[in-house]
Amino acid sequence: MSAVEINFDGIIGPSHNYAGLSLGNLASASHAGDVSQPRAAALQGLAKMRHNMGLGLVQGFLLPLPRPNPPFLAAIGADGTENPRLTAAAWSASSMWTANAATVSPAADTADGRCHLTAANLVTMPHRSQEWPDTVRQLRLAFADQAHFSVHDAVPPCFGDEGAANHMRMASSHTAPGLELFVYGTTGGAFPARQHEEASRAVARLHGLDPARTLFIEQNPEAIGAGAFHNDVVAVANERVLFTHEQAFADPEGTYAAIRERLPEAEIVVVPAAAVSLADAIKSYLFNAQLLTLPGGTMALVIPSEAWEHARVRPWLDEMLAGNGPIRQVLPVDVRQSMANGGGPACLRLRVVADPATVDPRFLLDPAKADRIEAVIAAHWPEAIAPADLAGPALRERVINARRELLATLDLSELC
Ligand code: SUG
Numbered sequence: 001m002s003a004v005e006i007n008f009d010g011i012i013g014p015s016h017n018y019a020g021l022s023l024g025n026l027a028s029a030s031h032a033g034d035v036s037q038p039r040a041a042a043l044q045g046l047a048k049m050r051h052n053m054g055l056g057l058v059q060g061f062l063l064p065l066p067r068p069n070p071p072f073l074a075a076i077g078a079d080g081t082e083n084p085r086l087t088a089a090a091w092s093a094s095s096m097w098t099a100n101a102a103t104v105s106p107a108a109d110t111a112d113g114r115c116h117l118t119a120a121n122l123v124t125m126p127h128r129s130q131e132w133p134d135t136v137r138q139l140r141l142a143f144a145d146q147a148h149f150s151v152h153d154a155v156p157p158c159f160g161d162e163g164a165a166n167h168m169r170m171a172s173s174h175t176a177p178g179l180e181l182f183v184y185g186t187t188g189g190a191f192p193a194r195q196h197e198e199a200s201r202a203v204a205r206l207h208g209l210d211p212a213r214t215l216f217i218e219q220n221p222e223a224i225g226a227g228a229f230h231n232d233v234v235a236v237a238n239e240r241v242l243f244t245h246e247q248a249f250a251d252p253e254g255t256y257a258a259i260r261e262r263l264p265e266a267e268i269v270v271v272p273a274a275a276v277s278l279a280d281a282i283k284s285y286l287f288n289a290q291l292l293t294l295p296g297g298t299m300a301l302v303i304p305s306e307a308w309e310h311a312r313v314r315p316w317l318d319e320m321l322a323g324n325g326p327i328r329q330v331l332p333v334d335v336r337q338s339m340a341n342g343g344g345p346a347c348l349r350l351r352v353v354a355d356p357a358t359v360d361p362r363f364l365l366d367p368a369k370a371d372r373i374e375a376v377i378a379a380h381w382p383e384a385i386a387p388a389d390l391a392g393p394a395l396r397e398r399v400i401n402a403r404r405e406l407l408a409t410l411d412l413s414e415l416c
Helices: 026-030 038-054 070-075 084-091 132-142 197-206 221-225 252-262 278-284 313-322 367-380 393-409
Strands: 004-010 059-062 102-105 115-119 149-152 167-170 179-184 214-218 235-238 241-245 267-271 290-293 299-304 327-333 349-354
Touching: 004 038, 004 290, 038 059, 038 299, 038 327, 038 367, 059 132, 070 084, 102 167, 102 349, 115 132, 115 197, 115 349, 132 149, 167 235, 167 241, 179 197, 179 252, 197 214, 214 252, 235 290, 252 267, 278 313, 313 327, 367 393
Parallel strands: 004 059, 115 149, 179 214, 241 267, 299 327
Antiparallel strands: 004 349, 102 115, 167 179, 235 241, 290 299
16 A cells, blocks of 8 residues: 555543643633543544544554553652642543644655654643653654654753644645645733744754745634634644634735645635634534545545534535535534543544555554454443542552553553
8 A cells, every 4th residue: 555644543541531721722621620431432532433444544543641640740749649630630631632642744745755753742731741752652663664754752842842733734635745834823812822833843844844845824812812722723734625714823814825825726715703703613623623535535524513513613514515615525423522621533633644554553443453442441441530539549540450451452562
């Protein structure tokens, strides 16, 4: 097989919980203190993977990271009893949102003709800042073939980097040289701007991107203020198509013109604020969608069911489908447990363009493996976690064992 787009979804970990840790992420804040359902969450995530695999697409996955994470607490001289937020941070299953695991530049874009991945430091949110060392270990295993991949450590923590959630790629096809779009925020608003311009520029340099095919675009501060803590909450791109909210970028017209100048075949589908307000876009997660090229060549948008059911989003989607645009199908999926923490279908996946034969096969899904993963989740993932359960020895044992069982069934115990 030659290079294709592979979506690597994060398997939702057994410690999935609602602690309200992410300032500026409205879903996380509004569900703080709720009882979570890790088993249902992980099954929803797996169902999405099966759904996309059923479309004829190659599907991969990444594993939950070790939680609770005692080294995180030890590094700050804490044992988890001082402060419930620190405890919750050490237990967070946030690595499920693999769109934040790394930024990926396919081989067609890079100076050395290899696919480059830079782990994201995620420094803005304490609970996420502990992810990258374990993430990079996993990436170095999955993409160990150095003839085809180069995996970089995260950029220094003085520059906040949130990975692929603030990065888009447009190209005439996945394997053609592409235009890489890095979207950064500026500080000073009500909520933190998680992606710093300097981090984006560092990643572009590390990947050996051609400056003529790289754009650095400022996020609209108004969008961040309205709850778009990552650009992928208001825009998504696939091949020649950019699907974006009118208010995603600080200079929308300048951004569209710069894209069209470099990629004349670009098709930009803009959703006007008059049809879907920024608030509705963020509430429904319409743009946190997977825009996928199906094997037949047409494009489908995999959206959260919340968007499909939304009173103002649905009419807009119906109208789009009735028109002659590039997005021919809309496919809703149920990832409600992740959504309640601000993670839609797009947050749950990391896109890598590569020949699947060059990826460690243990990270690629097939129906039989999906059945095995499902059996482990059904047998070992806790059904419910209330905030007060965190730090309890019984839950701790259960969560550690659940992950161990998953790694064993996937022959990945070296990640223990
Ligand atoms: O970083 N939520 C994640 C959601 C990440 C979504 N990813 C993308 N947009 N690509 C975040 O804010 C909530 C955890 C809590 O509150 O317990 C959380 O981390």
